[in-house]
Structure formats: C-alpha cells, structure tokens
Amino acid sequence: MLCRVADSLFWMSRYIERAECTVRLVDVTLQTLLEPEQSYEDIDYKHWQPILLSLGDESIFTEKYEERNSQNVTYFLTFDRENPSSVFSCIANARENARMIRDQISSEMWETINTLYLFLKKQNANAVCREIRFDFFKKIKESSILFQGITDSTFPHQIGYYFIICGRYIERAEKTCRIIESKQHMTDQIVEKADAIDTAQWAAILKANSAFEAYHRVFVSDIEESSVLQFLILSKNLPRSLFFCIQKLQYAMHMISGCRLDQYSNEAERLTGMLLSKLNYGSPSDLTYEGEDSLLAEIVSNLESIAVELSERYMFFPIVDPAAEPESQTQEQSTVTAIS
Amino acid sequence: MEISYECGKFFDEMFISPGVPRPHYQSIFDRFNELSEDDFHQKRESTDLSFVEQGITFTVYGDEESTERIFPFDLMPRVIPNTEWQHITKGLEQRIKALNMFLKDIYTKQQIVKDKVIPAEIFQSAKHYRKEFIGVDVPEDIYIHICGSDLIRDDAGNYLVLEDNARCPSGVSYMLENRQAMKRAFPRVFPKSGVRPVEDYPIKLLAALKHIAPKGIDNPVIAVLTPGVYNSAYFEHCFLARQMGVDIVEGRDLVVESDNRVYMRTTEGLKRVDVLYRRIDDDFIDPEVFRKDSVLGVPGLMRAYTSGNLGLANSIGTGIADDKVTYCFVPAMIKYYLGEDPILPSVESWLPYRPDDMKYVMENMENLVIKAANEAGGYGILIGPMASKKEIESFRDQVKADPRGFIAQTPISLSRHPTYSDSGFDGRHIDLRPYTICGEKTHITPGGLTRVALKKGSLVVNSSQGGGSKDTWILHGDR
Numbered sequence: 001m002l003c004r005v006a007d008s009l010f011w012m013s014r015y016i017e018r019a020e021c022t023v024r025l026v027d028v029t030l031q032t033l034l035e036p037e038q039s040y041e042d043i044d045y046k047h048w049q050p051i052l053l054s055l056g057d058e059s060i061f062t063e064k065y066e067e068r069n070s071q072n073v074t075y076f077l078t079f080d081r082e083n084p085s086s087v088f089s090c091i092a093n094a095r096e097n098a099r100m101i102r103d104q105i106s107s108e109m110w111e112t113i114n115t116l117y118l119f120l121k122k123q124n125a126n127a128v129c130r131e132i133r134f135d136f137f138k139k140i141k142e143s144s145i146l147f148q149g150i151t152d153s154t155f156p157h158q159i160g161y162y163f164i165i166c167g168r169y170i171e172r173a174e175k176t177c178r179i180i181e182s183k184q185h186m187t188d189q190i191v192e193k194a195d196a197i198d199t200a201q202w203a204a205i206l207k208a209n210s211a212f213e214a215y216h217r218v219f220v221s222d223i224e225e226s227s228v229l230q231f232l233i234l235s236k237n238l239p240r241s242l243f244f245c246i247q248k249l250q251y252a253m254h255m256i257s258g259c260r261l262d263q264y265s266n267e268a269e270r271l272t273g274m275l276l277s278k279l280n281y282g283s284p285s286d287l288t289y290e291g292e293d294s295l296l297a298e299i300v301s302n303l304e305s306i307a308v309e310l311s312e313r314y315m316f317f318p319i320v321d322p323a324a325e326p327e328s329q330t331q332e333q334s335t336v337t338a339i340s
Numbered sequence: 341m342e343i344s345y346e347c348g349k350f351f352d353e354m355f356i357s358p359g360v361p362r363p364h365y366q367s368i369f370d371r372f373n374e375l376s377e378d379d380f381h382q383k384r385e386s387t388d389l390s391f392v393e394q395g396i397t398f399t400v401y402g403d404e405e406s407t408e409r410i411f412p413f414d415l416m417p418r419v420i421p422n423t424e425w426q427h428i429t430k431g432l433e434q435r436i437k438a439l440n441m442f443l444k445d446i447y448t449k450q451q452i453v454k455d456k457v458i459p460a461e462i463f464q465s466a467k468h469y470r471k472e473f474i475g476v477d478v479p480e481d482i483y484i485h486i487c488g489s490d491l492i493r494d495d496a497g498n499y500l501v502l503e504d505n506a507r508c509p510s511g512v513s514y515m516l517e518n519r520q521a522m523k524r525a526f527p528r529v530f531p532k533s534g535v536r537p538v539e540d541y542p543i544k545l546l547a548a549l550k551h552i553a554p555k556g557i558d559n560p561v562i563a564v565l566t567p568g569v570y571n572s573a574y575f576e577h578c579f580l581a582r583q584m585g586v587d588i589v590e591g592r593d594l595v596v597e598s599d600n601r602v603y604m605r606t607t608e609g610l611k612r613v614d615v616l617y618r619r620i621d622d623d624f625i626d627p628e629v630f631r632k633d634s635v636l637g638v639p640g641l642m643r644a645y646t647s648g649n650l651g652l653a654n655s656i657g658t659g660i661a662d663d664k665v666t667y668c669f670v671p672a673m674i675k676y677y678l679g680e681d682p683i684l685p686s687v688e689s690w691l692p693y694r695p696d697d698m699k700y701v702m703e704n705m706e707n708l709v710i711k712a713a714n715e716a717g718g719y720g721i722l723i724g725p726m727a728s729k730k731e732i733e734s735f736r737d738q739v740k741a742d743p744r745g746f747i748a749q750t751p752i753s754l755s756r757h758p759t760y761s762d763s764g765f766d767g768r769h770i771d772l773r774p775y776t777i778c779g780e781k782t783h784i785t786p787g788g789l790t791r792v793a794l795k796k797g798s799l800v801v802n803s804s805q806g807g808g809s810k811d812t813w814i815l816h817g818d819r
Binding site for chain 2: 001002003004006096099100102103107110111114115118159256314315316
C-alpha cells in the first residue's frame with residue numbers, strides 16, 4: 001500500500017471520529033443547559049468553557065467572538081470554517097482525504113462521506129445553532145456510525161482497513177481523555193462544589209460517551225467519581241473506554257505489521273503495549289485526571305507519541321494536524337495545471 | 341414530450357425536417373415522444389443527483405473559493421449509425437498512424453523537414469517541442485498512446501477534424517459515466533437499442549499500457565500519475581485507476597533511485613513501477629529536465645524513461661501535434677508518410693506566418709475564426725462573424741505581433757442536436773471526441789464524448805465555458 005494512501009485512510013478515519021466526538025460534546029452540553037435553573041445566558045458560557053479548554057480551542061474562540069454565548073459556541077464548534085476542529089472542518093478534511101484515495105475505498109464509503117459533506121453545506125448554520133436542532137447533531141453522529149458500519153462491511157479487512165481502525169481508536173481514546181479532563185475545568189468554574197452539580201457533570205460526561213445506561217447496568221449505585229473513572233478508563237467492553245480503544249488500536253497495529261501480540265516490531269507497538277499493560281494491571285487509585293502528572297495526561301501524551309511513531313514507520317509523511325497546531329493552517333496546495 | 345423545432349441553416353443530427361427524424365433516431369424519438377414531462381423531469385433530477393452524490397465533478401478555479409460542479413448532462417443521446425462510424429474510425433486510424441510516424445521522425449531523423457514538407461522553424465517554435473528528447477528510443481515507436489481528437493460536422497453533415505489532443509486528453513470518464521447514467525434512466529431502451537458497448541475502454545487502456553512495459557517484464561506494475569486532488573480532472577484519474585485496478589500515484593509517491601528505476605513508496609518499503617499513465621503535462625513531469633519549480637513531478641523520471649526502465653503514456657513531446665499550426669500540416673503528413681489522401685478532412689485554414697495568408701487573414705478577419713496556436717479549453721479564440729469591432733482589432737494586433745502564434749479558419753456552422761433547455765427541446769451545437777488507444781493494435785472505442793454548447797447559438801462546448809455532454813450511441817447497424 002502506498003504510504004500516502006495509508007496516511008489518507010488514517011486521517012479520513014480520524015477526522016470522522018473527531019467530528020462525531022465534537023458533536024457528542026456539543027449535544028450533551030446543550031442538553032445539560034436545558035436544566036431550568038441553569039438556563040440564563042451568563043452561566044451558559046461557564047458550561048462551554050471546560051469543553052473549549054479541554055479541546056484547546058478557547059483562545060481561538062475568545063479572539064473571534066465578542067459575545068460569549070451558547071449560540072456562538074455552538075456555531076464555533078459546528079460550522080465555523082475557521083476553527084480547524086469544527087465539525088464542518090473535520091468533515092471537509094475527511095472528505096478531502098477520501099477524495100485523494102477514492103479509487104482505494106469502496107464507492108459506498110465515498111458516497112457516505114460526500115453525502116454528509118453536502119448535507120452540512122446546505123444547512124442553515126444560524127438556524128441550527130439558534131434553534132438548537134438536536135436532530136442535526138443526531139444526523140452527524142449517525143452518519144459517522146454509518147460510515148464505520150459501511151467500512152466494516154464493504155471494505156476488505158486488509159492492511160488499509162487496519163489503518164482506518166488505528167485512526168478511529170487513537171482519536172476516540174484521545175477524545176475520551178479530553179472529555180474526562182473537561183471535568184476538572186468544570187470544577188474550576190464552580191466555587192461551591194455542590195454534590196448535585198458534581199453528579200450532573202459526571203452524568204453528562206457519561207452521556208457524551210454513550211455510557212450512561214451502561215454505567216447503571218454495572219454500578220447499581222449512584223454516580224460517583226471513582227466508579228465513573230473506573231468505567232470510562234478501564235472497562236473491558238465499553239466501546240469508548242480507554243482500555244477498549246487502546247486494545248483495538250494494538251490489535252490493528254499488529255495486523256498491519258504481522259507481529260505477534262505478545263511481542264513488538266516497532267516503537268508504536270511497544271508504546272501501545274506498555275500503555276495497555278499499565279491500564280490492565282493498574283489499580284483504581286492510579287486513576288487520576290487532574291494536573292500535568294495525572295494518568296490521563298500521561299495517556300494523552302502517549303497517544304500523541306504513538307501517532308507520530310505510526311506515521312514515521314508507515315506513512316513517511318510528517319504529521320500535520322491542523323487542529324493540533326492552529327497557527328500553521330497553511331495546507332500544502334499543489335500547483336494546479338489546467339488540462340483541456 | 342414534444343420534440344420539434346426549426347432546423348434553420350444548420351445540419352440537424354436528428355431531423356431531416358422539423359418533426360421528421362433520420363432513420364437511426366427513430367426509436368429514441370419514439371421513446372421520448374411517449375415520455376411524459378413528469379417522468380422526464382424525474383429522470384433528469386435523479387440523474388443529476390447521482391452525479392453529485394458520486395462526486396463526478398470538476399473543479400472551477402478563479403473564484404475566491406474553488407467550486408465543484410457537475411458537467412451538465414443532457415438525457416437526449418447522440419446517435420451515430422454504423423456506416424458513419426466506420427468512416428470515422430478509418431479516418432482516425434489513418435490520422436494517429438501518421439501522427440506517430442511524424443513524432444518519431446521529428447525526434448529522430450527529421451526527414452520530413454529535409455524533404456521540405458514542413459519547415460524546420462515551425463516545429464522548432466512549437467511550444468511543446470522538446471529538444472531534450474531528440475534521439476530517445478521510445479518503446480514500440482508509439483508516442484501517442486491515447487488520443488482524443490475533436491470532430492465536428494459542417495452544414496452538410498461532413499465530419500471534420502477540429503483538433504488533435506495528443507497530450508492528456510480528458511473526458512473519457514464522462515463517456516463511461518454517461519452511459520451508466522443513461523442505462524439507469526432508460527433501463528427498458530437499452531436491451532433492444534442496438535447500441536455498441538463502451539465499457540471495455542479501461543481494459544483496452546490497460547493492455548496498451550502493458551504493451552509498453554520495459555523489456556523482460558511479464559507482469560508490469562502500472563500506475564496512473566496524477567497532479568493530485570486539486571486538479572480539475574482528478575475524478576477521472578481515480579476513476580481510470582480504479583477501473584484498471586492499478587495504483588494512482590502523485591509525484592511525491594515516486595522516487596527514482598541511482599539505478600535509474602522508478603519506485604513508489606509503500607508501507608512495506610519501495611516497490612518498482614514499470615509503466616506510468618501520466619496525466620501531468622511535460623512541463624511539470626521532471627524538475628531535473630523541465631520546469632525546475634515543479635512540485636508535482638518526479639526528479640529523475642526522464643532518466644528512468646530514457647534508460648528504458650519505464651514505459652510512459654503518452655510519451656514526451658507529443659504536444660507538438662497539438663499545436664494548431666502543426667494541425668494544418670496533418671493532411672500533408674498523411675500524404676507524405678502513408679501516400680494516402682486524408683479520410684477525415686481538416687477545417688480549411690490559413691497560416692499568418694506565410695505572407696500571402698497573412699494578407700488574406702487581415703482582409704477577412706470578420707469572416708474568419710482566429711485561434712491561438714497553443715491555447716486550449718476554448719480560450720484564445722475569435723469568432724469573426726460574432727465578434728465586436730474592438731475584439732477584432734485586438735486580435736489583429738496580436739496576430740501581427742506573433743504571426744506564428746495564430747491560425748485562421750473558415751467558420752463552421754457546427755451541427756445541432758435536440759437538447760433539453762428550459763423551454764423544452766431545442767437545437768444546440770455539438771462536437772464529438774472519440775478516444776483512440778494505440779497499443780499493439782489501434783482501438784477506437786465505439787462511443788465518445790459528445791459535448792454540447794448549452795447556451796443558445798453558442799459554439800463553445802468546453803466544460804469550463806458552459807458546455808454539457810451527452811451519451812454517444814454508436815449503433816451496430818444503420819438504424
């Protein structure tokens with residue numbers, strides 16, 4: 001497989017997952033804001049700020065928008081083309097990557113992405129944000145899931161497929177970390193740490209990960225920080241838990257290299273194996289999420305290194321993630337030759 | 341739906357006189373007649389939508405944000421009876437044979453110049469002449485592997501060659517996709533229509549590419565070389581790669597090693613490439629030899645080619661045949677190399693670099709079509725009878741300043757074809773681009789891209805300037 005193709009498959013998949021995660025966050029935050037006692041404007045932004053902070057986008061937002069209200073944040077995170085990690089930017093980037101390799105992917109995969117892109121383009125962005133159209137968020141989430149299903153059932157499960165899997169789970173793991181991290185910013189915001197608010201915040205985090213119902217099936221108790229963390233980080237079967245994602249990632253990487261699961265053949269595999277062991281054999285007291293030396297911070301930095309190593313091993317292209325480096329948005333544009 | 345309009349002074353493809361179709365159009369005429377307006381619109385909408393959803397689009401640049409558009413597709417097919425098609429294919433075969441012999445001659449012995457059929461300064465001043473390429477051995481002596489000559493019909497219905505596209509003719513994906521669209525829109529018509537299939541084009545192309553693999557390689561690795569996703573024909577490059585089952589590569593995927601062989605960078609390491617179907621112009625293909633600033637090309641590609649380690653289609657320097665001044669010499673070439681008369685005539689032309697022709701052109705500008713020798717896509721054209729005084733004067737100055745850079749032609753009233761417009765079916769001017777593949781044998785796909793000028797009265801069919809396309813039906817028989 002061409003290195004460039006591997007690169008595009010990986011990023012196509014990552015961008016779609018990223019769009020879905022952003023939608024999940026926006027969706028669940030908007031739902032939380034519906035709680036009556038919290039629905040006046042000045043407190044709204046306090047709910048958004050943790051999300052902007054954990055996504056690393058807050059500075060771009062505050063620079064661009066004078067009015068820090070719910071509608072503007074929603075617009076910023078969904079339709080704003082100048083925000084490199086907005087849903088629109090992610091889908092446009094996913095489509096651009098898919099277009100580069102459309103001869104390699106199934107036509108169903110291409111059409112799913114293209115249709116989603118066209119759907120986004122024809123939306124009345126202001127109306128969606130002003131009227132809070134939940135069906136819009138649902139549609140994006142469903143399209144992402146549709147794309148995963150179509151990939152699973154129309155794309156040969158060979159090397160290219162596993163690059164898609166790698167992209168999906170690296171991104172998902174990273175976003176699960178971010179969502180958990182957003183809790184510490186929430187805590188920062190509210191001086192009086194009322195138990196009810198705390199519970200509501202953890203519940204929102206569970207919902208953002210489609211884990212609320214599953215949580216209650218496992219933990220009959222109330223929502224508590226320690227058990228939520230345990231669930232979102234260590235669960236062996238929750239599809240958005242860190243352990244689950246990293247295990248899928250490890251498997252996909254070994255399918256690419258052909259190396260046995262209990263050994264490793266490159267740096268990316270070694271790092272992933274270590275990370276997985278740490279989660280597998282760690283104890284609940286290790287599960288910290290606040291501060292630079294927390295477990296979560298370590299996982300995020302490990303995921304970054306794994307992506308870099310993966311890219312160096314297989315794709316030969318330096319990682320250019322516009323969302324990670326908002327300043328260097330200049331995408332390489334080839335000179336265009338007119339051909340009649 | 342009613343199809344009837346005044347044919348005027350033009351040759352109408354469908355009608356002998358208003359409402360009376362030619363025999364080869366009878367069945368499609370009947371089918372459209374029984375079609376209700378609602379059904380027609382439903383077919384039209386679903387066809388357009390499927391082009392958009394499949395992303396069969398081209399990119400228009402120039403605005404701030406480049407936009408993707410579909411190439412408008414007209415549901416009324418263009419039909420060509422077998423006898424006419426036989427005449428066209430004989431003419432095109434003759435033409436490509438002469439052109440390939442010409443290119444071989446020009447890049448080796450230049451006998452045609454020594455015999456004073458073509459003046460040396462003409463090809464030497466051609467924009468796409470590649471002197472770096474003189475004396476290079478080309479596999480099987482084929483320079484043009486894929487050719488897309490543009491044919492038009494005059495007011496008497498005679499087929500004429502308007503130009504030869506001997507570099508990277510595009511549009512073949514539309515020929516194939518248009519056929520798919522028609523089959524979906526008219527599923528009941530096809531089985532009994534007597535239309536010859538076009539679907540084997542990618543197979544023939546693949547065979548022609550295999551044919552030029554370096555000697556001793558039985559199972560060559562073939563790839564399509566594209567300028568990349570930002571190129572307006574990127575869809576087509578991908579389409580052909582997918583249809584042939586080969587990789588599509590960009591310049592940055594390839595590397596030429598010190599052994600003068602071409603490799604692509606894969607996840608398993610470097611892998612040798614034997615044949616490239618390139619859709620990048622000569623200028624950009626190798627910064628070591630041609631434009632130094634090209635980021636699209638592959639440094640060293642020419643080294644690999646001239647060492648015989650790479651098959652390249654089309655070969656280097658074929659653009660000389662696209663020069664409109666060279667075009668005027670093709671009838672002479674056919675005579676010179678083959679001793680035959682041209683089967684398909686060219687449009688009557690004048691060459692301003694000859695003093696007599698210059699005089700004639702200057703005196704008759706308002707009655708002539710003036711074309712820049714090296715422009716494409718419908719740019720650099722003056723249609724005298726339709727132009728303003730100011731436009732004529734501007735071209736007059738340009739021709740005087742650069743006589744070699746222009747040709748003049750008799751205006752041809754392109755044939756018209758019923759085409760759907762907002763006010764129902766009406767006659768619109770069309771041309772035809774058949775696709776010739778030159779491999780072990782010469783193959784002309786029974787079909788082609790019929791382009792139609794959608795604006796009433798317009799003669800410009802190019803996609804960048806408001807053109808659309810039609811499916812082209814070549815019949816097994818004559819009706």
